[in-house]
Every structure is written in structure tokens, then in C-alpha cells.
Amino acid sequence: xxxxxxxxxxICDSEIYRQTDFACASALYALGYKLDxxxxxxxxxxxxFCFANEAGLEDMVQAHYSGKLNLPTISYFSAQRTLKAMLxxxxxxxxx
Numbered sequence: 001x002x003x004x005x006x007x008x009x010x011i012c013d014s015e016i017y018r019q020t021d022f023a024c025a026s027a028l029y030a031l032g033y034k035l036d037x038x039x040x041x042x043x044x045x046x047x048x049f050c051f052a053n054e055a056g057l058e059d060m061v062q063a064h065y066s067g068k069l070n071l072p073t074i075s076y077f078s079a080q081r082t083l084k085a086m087l088x089x090x091x092x093x094x095x096x
Contacts, residue, residue: 017053019061022083025049027064030071030079033057038090047090049083 016036019025028051029035039048051057063069 015053017051017057017061018048019051020046020048022049022080024061024064025051026076026079026083027069027071028057028060029083030075031060033060035083035086038086040090047087 018039019028020042025035028049033054034052035049036052037050039050042048060069
């Protein structure tokens with residue numbers, strides 16, 4: 001299944017779920033979804049978080065955007081800290 005969300009550039013296919021929304025990616029990471037890689041090849045400069053498209057992932061994304069997703073605060077902030085470090089590494093690697 002492929003779809004494009006008009007608010008965020010997210011593409012969902014059978015194997016990889018791509019997300020540019022940092023808050024949503026942090027929530028998915030905190031929930032334990034596997035982040036396969038970061039994709040910095042977009043022409044607009046935005047980095048995509050590429051997750052393995054596992055069962056239930058789309059439901060969690062919808063719960064996040066509807067405000068119905070509950071996460072322990074420490075898990076969410078820990079995920080944000082980890083993803084920020086990954087972003088900084090990706091950005092510095094791209095500047096070499």
C-alpha cells in the first residue's frame with residue numbers, strides 16, 4: 001500500500017515506512033519500531049526516517065496524529081535524544 005500524506009512527506013509501502021515528521025518518528029522509535037536508516041537524498045533537504053513497515057505501525061501513526069497515542073514521557077524524550085544524535089551524525093557526514 002502506498003500513500004502520500006499532504007501535511008508531511010510520508011510514504012508507506014510494503015517494506016519501508018518513510019517519515020519526515022520528527023515528533024512522529026520519535027514516537028515510533030519510542031514504541032520500539034525498527035529504524036532501518038536515514039535517507040538524506042531528498043531534493044528539499046529534509047531527512048526521512050525509514051522504518052521497517054511492521055504490523056500496527058500505521059495505526060500508531062494515526063494515533064499519534066489524532067492525539068490518542070500514550071507514551072511514557074521518559075521513553076519519548078529518550079527517543080528524541082537518540083534521533084537528534086542520529087540526525088547530527090547524518091548531517092555532519094553529508095557535509096564531508
